[in-house]
Amino acid sequence: MSPEALSELIYTIAQDLIASGQAGTLTVDLLPPADKFAVMRPKDRAHGDWASNAAMQLAKKAGMKPHDFAELFAARLKDADGIKDVEVAGPGFINITLDSASAAAVVDQVLAEGTKFGTNDHLAGRTLNLEFVSANPTGPIHIGGTRWAAVGDSMARVLEANGAEVVREYYFNDHGEQINRFAKSLVAAAHGEPTPSDGYKGAYIDEIARRVIVEANADGIDILDLERIDGGTDADGEPLGEGDSAQREEFRKRAVPMMFSEIQESMKEFRVRFDVWFHENSLYADGEVDKAIAALRERGDIFEKDGATWFASTKHGDDKDRVIVKSDGNYAYFAADIAYYNNKRHRADHPADVAIYMLGADHHGYIGRMMAMCAAFGDQPGENMQILIGQLVNVMKDGKPVRMSKRAGNVVTIDDLIDAIGVDASRYSLARTDYNSPVDIDLDLLASHSNDNPVYYVQYAHARSCNVDRNAAAANIERDAADLALLDTAADGEVLAQLAQWPAVLREAGDLRAPHRVAHYLEDLAAAYHKWYNVERVVPMALTEAEERRDDAEALRIAKCPEPARTAARLKLNDAVQQVIANGLELLGVSAPDKM
Incomplete structure (x- = not known):
């Protein structure tokens, strides 16, 4: 019996107690939904298989x-099928012990449902737009963006496993001053000059500059002979900006797609796919910015002051109003944010019920204005718009921070991390920690094949279970002989309980936007499995001649060659663990090897 089934049973009992007049002043309308009756694993297995605080809640x-x-609940629970014993402990905890057959029923459920075990449809009918990474196309993906790639893709998979339609989206900031600085840096590199003070550094700048020159030459353009303006002001004292230089513009229009392509290739190698690659520049080209501003103006949230156009964000909880069109007629950066959110919510194709933004640690200051903008459009902050802020990543080697990259200067990039420890270890290590917390990536640990390496520990459990299957096949063991009621040892019970918790973990990981809970669960399941493997014989093992001659040979035979029904049951339990580990690793984008 699963914890979900127990929650439903407790809910039904509560209704029965009300109907029979035994529930005092409790009425049906005061009952929470069935899934709000928590059924949890006791810390001490001596207290039973599961525990509930339902009586204390009500x-x-x-x-x-x-x-x-609690005693009223216990009396009725004792009569339910599949329950061996119930006791009330402390102030009102209900401790439940299942009979072995009921506890083991999860094995057949796992094997019958396979990859679908644990999935549900409680988010069905909702479209979630999940935007993550969204690094500027001015350089390789750094380690912070790499964390969002691992967390974001895993979160998308978890949300889909909960029934949601997820639109994975990457937002390219290909409009504005950062692109101009990128182009100026390339021009300087092409001429062998120092990087501008506000420019981008790193070997990749020289590399991209060379590639642009080669590409332009192939098109019959001597790019270095084009008009070049190095900055400063024009004859009227106005600053020279993007597009003032033919040479800079040629570098820009060729280099940005190059970086775009590099980023896409890095994401593909990291097993991250996106459904939409959205270009900021399209918001201006397609009139989306003016359209969004007009919509807010109709709602009374736009005003003019000091020659500029302002968004009255303080009306919706922000700490100050925000300029969206500057007095010189240029758009402030926030204008694109307004248009982008409006676009997500009202697209002809897959409009978002919920727009989830995954932003870096330096974006805390954006939350107030973004939520105010959400409210100004008549939406619900925290519901239609959700903002997740990721914390910093520290990369360590030999106990010291690693900072230098071959291509990008004083940062670590996605390619550096993959080269050092591979995709599996990179994704797992970045996704297993709550994004709200900083994370240290220990390259030495994650490159090692030891049980201290969490990804190896989980993957080894899967590989070990596959090896058990190979040994069983060699021994011609038939699973049809299985009697799951024989899975009655303490070690059996630990593994069964872990398996039964997977559906609740998966649902919680989706509701809380917490894919790291999947990793923690897999580590707990792997720990229970490794312990079980070490204390319980799964596949019979022949006795040596020396053992046969010993007086206790029969005892050894029983220990090493358990009866066929128990052997087959343990083999099915082994296969169930294998399936759930594979399911969980798939949600994290990590491989499940059959040999290690």
Whole structure:
């Protein structure tokens, strides 16, 4: 019996107690939904397989003492099929012990449902636009963006496993001053000059500059002979900007697509796919910015002041109003944010019910204005718009921070990390920690094949289970003989309980936007499996001649060659663990090897 089934049973019992008049002042309308009755694993297995605090949740509404109310639940639970024993502990905890057959039923469920085990449809009918990474096309993906790639892609998979339609989106900031600085840096590199003070550094700048020159030459253009303006002001004292230089513009229009292509290739190698590659520049080209501003103006949230156009964001909880069109007629950066959100919510194709933004640690200051903008459009902040802020990543080697990259200067890029430890270890290590917390990536640990390496520990459990299958096949063991009621040892029970928790973990990981919970679960399941493997014989093992001659040979035979029904049951349990580990690793974008 699963924890979800127990929650449903407890809910039904609560209804019955109300109907029979035993629930005091509790009424049906005061009951929470069935899935809100928590059923958890006791810290001490001596207290049973599962525990619930349902009586403590409801006692005040019933006008009863929690312990007394718990006794009413316990009496009815004892009569339910599949439950061996129930006891009330402490102030009103209900401890439940299942009979072995009921506890083991999860094995057949896992094997029957396969890759679908644990999935659900409670987010069905909702379209979630999940935007992540979204690094500027001015250089390789750095380690912070790499974390978002791992977390974001895993989160998308988890949300889909909960029934949601997820639109994975990458937003290219290909409009504005950062692109101009990128182009100026390339021009300087092409001429062998120092990087401008506000420019981009790194060997990749020289590399891209060379590639642009080669490409332009192939098209019959001597790019270095084009008009070049190095900055400064024009005859009227106005600053020279993007497009003032034919040479700079030629570098820009050729280099940005190159970086775009590099980023796409890096994402593909990292097993991250996107459904939409959205270009900021299109918001201006397609009139989306003016359209969004007009919509807010109709709602009374736009005003003019000091020659500029402002968004009245303080009306919606922001700490100050925001300029969206500057007094010189140029758009402020926030204008694109307004248009982009409006675009996501009202697209003809897959409009978003929820727009989830995954932003870097330096974006805390954006939350107020973004939520105010959401509210100004008549939407619900925190519901239609959700903003997740990721924390910093520290890369360590030999106990010291690693900072230098071959291509990008004083940062670590996605390619550096993959080269050092591979895709599996990179994705797992970045996704297994809550994005709200900083994370240290220990390159020495993650390159090692030891149980201290979390990804190796989980993958080895899967590989070990596959080896058990190979040994079983060699021994011609038939699973049809299985009697799952024989999975009755403490070690059996630990593995069964871990398997039964997977559906709840998966649902919680989706609701809380917390894919790291999948990794933590896999590590707990792997730990239970490794312990089980070490104490329980799965596949019979022949006795040596010396053992045969010993007086206790029969005892050895029983220990090493358990009866066929128990052997087959343990083999099915082994296969169930294998399936769930594979399912979980797939959600994290990590491979499940059959040999290590």
